[in-house]
Amino acid sequence: MAIANLHETLLCYTLRKSQLNLEISELQTQKSLALLSQADTRAIKAQDEHEIREFYKALYEGDSDYQGKYKDYTQIPDFEAEMDKIAAKYQEELEQINAMETQWDNEITTKSAELEEINAYMESMKSMLSSNIQEDFKFGLN
Secondary structure: OHHHHHHHHHHHHHHHHHHHHHHHHHHHHHHHHHHHHHHHHHHHHHHHHHHHHHHHHHHHHHOHHHHHHOOOHHHOHHHHHHHHHHHHHHHHHHHHHHHHHHHHHHHHHHHHHHHHHHHHHHHHHHHHHHHHHHHHHHHHHO
């Protein structure tokens, strides 16, 4: 009866280990997808910034009044405002992605700690069972 209970306990721990491994894997997948989303967002932001730069560069190069007043196209008054709008537009989305990544990292750490605890407990039980079986075997031989 005791052996059946120990076997059932080990099976429960094995099941929990499998569940934790699956959850950790899913969290890592979500984190990878978030990194991909972050890269896409940064690429779109860079494209928008490039378009603004090209617009103001063409404006600067096409108008001699601007060339006389400003050293280069980045000094045109509306240029910085447009660049700030783009930064603000994508900042919130990037912050959300970073917050989710942090949350997933914390969950992965917690689940990994639980997994290590289960592994240690299972090894302890196996070691205890092994030594008990050896002692029982030696006792029977005496």
